Amino acid sequence: MEDRSLTSTENRRFDRSDNACSTANFSGFMENSKTENKKLVGVMPRIKRTNSETPLLVVDEVYRKRWHIQGVIGKGGYGEIFLAIDVKRAEEVAIKAEPKHRRGKLSKRMILEQKVLLKLQGKPHVPVVYASGHDERLNFIVMQILSVNVGDLKRQSPVKRLSRTTVGRILQQSIAALRDLHGAGYLHRDVKPANMCFGVTQKTRHVLMLLDFGLIRRFKEENGDLRPPRKKAGFRGTQRYVSTRVHARLEQTPCDDLVSLLYSGYELLIGELPWKFLEKNDEIRRFKEDMQTPESDFLSHKGDPFHEFGRHVFFLDPFAEPPYHDLQNTLKALVGGKKLVDPYDWEDNYQEVLDESTSSKE
Numbered sequence: 001m002e003d004r005s006l007t008s009t010e011n012r013r014f015d016r017s018d019n020a021c022s023t024a025n026f027s028g029f030m031e032n033s034k035t036e037n038k039k040l041v042g043v044m045p046r047i048k049r050t051n052s053e054t055p056l057l058v059v060d061e062v063y064r065k066r067w068h069i070q071g072v073i074g075k076g077g078y079g080e081i082f083l084a085i086d087v088k089r090a091e092e093v094a095i096k097a098e099p100k101h102r103r104g105k106l107s108k109r110m111i112l113e114q115k116v117l118l119k120l121q122g123k124p125h126v127p128v129v130y131a132s133g134h135d136e137r138l139n140f141i142v143m144q145i146l147s148v149n150v151g152d153l154k155r156q157s158p159v160k161r162l163s164r165t166t167v168g169r170i171l172q173q174s175i176a177a178l179r180d181l182h183g184a185g186y187l188h189r190d191v192k193p194a195n196m197c198f199g200v201t202q203k204t205r206h207v208l209m210l211l212d213f214g215l216i217r218r219f220k221e222e223n224g225d226l227r228p229p230r231k232k233a234g235f236r237g238t239q240r241y242v243s244t245r246v247h248a249r250l251e252q253t254p255c256d257d258l259v260s261l262l263y264s265g266y267e268l269l270i271g272e273l274p275w276k277f278l279e280k281n282d283e284i285r286r287f288k289e290d291m292q293t294p295e296s297d298f299l300s301h302k303g304d305p306f307h308e309f310g311r312h313v314f315f316l317d318p319f320a321e322p323p324y325h326d327l328q329n330t331l332k333a334l335v336g337g338k339k340l341v342d343p344y345d346w347e348d349n350y351q352e353v354l355d356e357s358t359s360s361k362e
């Protein structure tokens, strides 16, 4: 095994041989016995050894006699994501933990996330869940360890953006992830680069995974019909990425996840969304509304595959099933003959996007 300094603040890549052990049953949570042959080769997240003052899980402690906590690898608005070693299987896992109570109320967010993640097990763009459950203080999900998120992979690029072929493939895979999720009857409602990671094993390092099912909502009845829309829906999502329909508090449908995906792709391609520095909700909404008018600069870009994709997405019928396959096909020219398994920017020292930048200056 390579030397892995856990105090390092750099992203790490390392190789590790698999050493899967048998599974055991615990009370109070479910366990998935599926384990994949592990050899970690992807862009591993940074580990912070320092916890917050009131840590959800304590570094160096063994949680539930099973997971040796190594450090924090991610933080969201609700909880924290830890790197841990599963002492039974001798392999790295990620543990997402959230307090059970929020502002004095029982938090249902992670309970729903646990349920949906379990339902989606076996889908290629969803992380493998090894266990999930709760104790008196927190809810937790033990899952497959993934790479640095795509937003951070963009931030690490020397030109703070990603190449067209990398973005095209991220979008094609995200469309597949959304097709599977929508097919199961759920909307994500928080599609953004920070909620996308790649696998870190040889087999999964080119597979995009969609994360964070905390804002998920069922949009179909059990019989497949659309649930009747509410007159006014609450705001759910991240202001920068939500569609104009969400700004208008309309009931979300699959097209709104796809608009968030379009904005995510635009951000990855150009570096920052034009409304990044606007603070007022109305100003952001107006900017987005202008962008989707047929005479906008964005939609006047004829012949460019990303703008073609934008045209498709902006004019989707909110109440019809999106043409996922056609949308993926629109992106073929952006991908330019690269395969999903060919290296992505971060595996190639961002050379392609550096070359794109140089040629656009000439």
Ligand SMILES: Nc1ncnc2c1ncn2[C@@H]1O[C@H](COP(=O)(O)OP(=O)(O)OP(=O)(O)O)[C@@H](O)[C@H]1O
Pocket: 045, 073, 074, 075, 076, 077, 078, 079, 080, 081, 094, 096, 127, 143, 144, 145, 146, 147, 148, 149, 194, 195, 197, 211, 212, 213, 214
């Ligand atoms: N399985 C994983 N492996 C590696 N990193 C992960 C994993 N799950 C989450 N992360 C990292 O942690 C970050 C936060 O995760 P997540 O979005 O699930 O948390 P959250 O508390 O629900 O966040 P939010 O406030 O955006 O809703 C992600 O952006 C990602 O970088």
